[in-house]
Amino acid sequence: MNLRELQALLYQRITDPDGANESIGEERGLAPGVLEALVHSDERLSAFERVDIYANAYFYRLLECLSEDFRPRWQY
């Protein structure tokens, strides 16, 4: 897998509305073991859990942006 393919796969997992967890990956057609073959895991965090940290950050960042843009309108 080259750099662009790796980035495209991670982009897909990070921006998935249901997060980066393993069952969702399989639902989206990600072959079993693909993420584990790319990303290190240990007894603290699996490969999916490590990618999920970025997925959570992505959605919290979106929520923060939307909140900042629309909160003033909610106040009216």
Added chain:
Amino acid sequence: MGSDHLCWTGVGGRNLHDLLPLPYTEETVRHVAERIRQVQEILERTILIENVSSYMAFRSSRLEEWEFLTAVAEEADCAILLDINNIFVNAFNHRFDPLRYIDAIPVDRVLQFHLAGHSDHGSYLLDTHDHPIRADVWALYEHAVRRFGRVPTLIEWDDNIPDFEVLAAAAAEARSRCDLALAPERLHATG
């Protein structure tokens, strides 16, 4: 002086608005260094590249993070902005010795330090810039000062921002720790 992070942020014209780690390979070194050289040519000045915090590492990596950072800086002939907190965070998240990292970075390329606070999530540390600088990071900073000397230092605090007095105290502590770390050298130099 301009700087940017040694990372990727998007692909195919779409942005993740985050700083994601790269695989540490010779191929990536060439890929990134070529782009840094282009930026430096256009700006007609040397830029700094900064190490990022990370929560995943790739099995395809063939270099340690510090070897990758050094290789990119040397291939691109650019400077390094060393984020001491990010080294500490990554040392915990990826289980390496942060002193080994600092001791491997070429002295003459480091032109700035960053310091920050992070959040402890138990199984990993998150670089949140919303806490006071932890004692372990201060200790690492002193080690870095002893290796790299008096390097301009920026404290990053961009969430849960405290009163100005707290920020000023953190800056004063950085100056004081820098003085302390260099004191034996000064005493030696003055005989």
